[in-house]
Amino acid sequence: MQMNDQRDRAVALRLIAAGVVYPNGTRALHSTSLDFAEGAFTVLLGPSGAGKSTLLRSLNGLVPLSEGHVETSRLGVVRGTRGWREHRRSTGMVFQQHQLIGRLTAFANVLTGRLGHHSTLRSLLPLSPAEKHLALDALERVGLLEFALRRADQLSGGQQQRVGIARALAQAPNLILADEPVASLDPATSERVLALLHDICRQDGLSAIVSLHQVDLARQFADRIIGIGGGRVVFDGPPKDLDEAAIRRIYGGTAPTPVHATRILETTP
Numbered sequence: 001m002q003m004n005d006q007r008d009r010a011v012a013l014r015l016i017a018a019g020v021v022y023p024n025g026t027r028a029l030h031s032t033s034l035d036f037a038e039g040a041f042t043v044l045l046g047p048s049g050a051g052k053s054t055l056l057r058s059l060n061g062l063v064p065l066s067e068g069h070v071e072t073s074r075l076g077v078v079r080g081t082r083g084w085r086e087h088r089r090s091t092g093m094v095f096q097q098h099q100l101i102g103r104l105t106a107f108a109n110v111l112t113g114r115l116g117h118h119s120t121l122r123s124l125l126p127l128s129p130a131e132k133h134l135a136l137d138a139l140e141r142v143g144l145l146e147f148a149l150r151r152a153d154q155l156s157g158g159q160q161q162r163v164g165i166a167r168a169l170a171q172a173p174n175l176i177l178a179d180e181p182v183a184s185l186d187p188a189t190s191e192r193v194l195a196l197l198h199d200i201c202r203q204d205g206l207s208a209i210v211s212l213h214q215v216d217l218a219r220q221f222a223d224r225i226i227g228i229g230g231g232r233v234v235f236d237g238p239p240k241d242l243d244e245a246a247i248r249r250i251y252g253g254t255a256p257t258p259v260h261a262t263r264i265l266e267t268t269p
């Protein structure tokens with residue numbers, strides 16, 4: 001897909017002059033405005049500490065904005081506790097470390113994706129058969145129906161991340177935010193998990209914003225790549241425009257460390 005196609009699409013989500021300063025005074029995101037097109041698979045790339053997680057998490061209020069706004073096509077400018085709750089309910093989040101409850105089954109973990117749809121009191125009661133079907137359907141889509149009753153901590157890393165994707169799908173979201181969803185997986189599993197996420201988003205017309213460390217995966221799957229450096233957008237374009245100069249701009253002259261080298265460094269005492 002070309003950038004022009006993206007411009008022709010409706011805007012699903014908009015970041016307007018948004019910035020983040022953490023309580024310790026660190027400015028992690030300088031004033032940034034971005035439009036995210038309906039149904040597009042957008043990848044955030046950048047070196048460690050660039051501000052990818054901050055930007056991604058600010059999009060659903062997990063990191064509060066210090067200035068600016070988030071606007072969605074459904075809600076307009078997101079405001080107040082109720083507005084953010086409503087926005088989060090329709091935003092599926094996939095995390096690097098899955099954030100599953102290990103002693104619960106895959107099925108029970110996926111069901112937790114439904115809890116945002118209920119009041120605190122109602123969520124203490126069993127979920128409806130329709131919601132259980134939704135959760136099983138989500139597990140089937142990620143190819144894990146046969147593991148539905150297995151404890152999450154007895155699944156492989158790739159399977160756990162697929163449960164994480166199923167949990168996000170069980171929310172029936174309009175938008176998926178994935179914060180380094182494959183950072184803890186080996187390269188082959190990373191590609192499979194990302195292909196799965198990409199295919200599901202495409203089939204359902206879901207907008208996805210995904211932060212990644214791997215340039216090759218960004219090139220393979222993204223409709224649009226946003227490069228972040230020092231809390232600012234330093235590249236924004238389709239994968240075909242991500243040339244060596246753009247990579248230098250994003251990574252500040254130091255080539256991104258290949259995944260296998262990172263793993264050797266991590267596992268060597």
Ligand SMILES: Nc1ncnc2c1ncn2[C@@H]1O[C@H](COP(=O)(O)OP(=O)(O)OP(=O)(O)O)[C@@H](O)[C@H]1O
Binds near residue numbers: 026052054
């Ligand atoms: N809770 C926090 N309090 C203070 N500073 C923070 C906090 N979280 C992140 N930062 C700082 O904000 C900057 C951006 O961090 P962020 O986690 O968004 O980067 P990132 O690009 O996602 O990095 P990585 O790829 O290593 O996860 C960094 O300087 C980081 O140290």
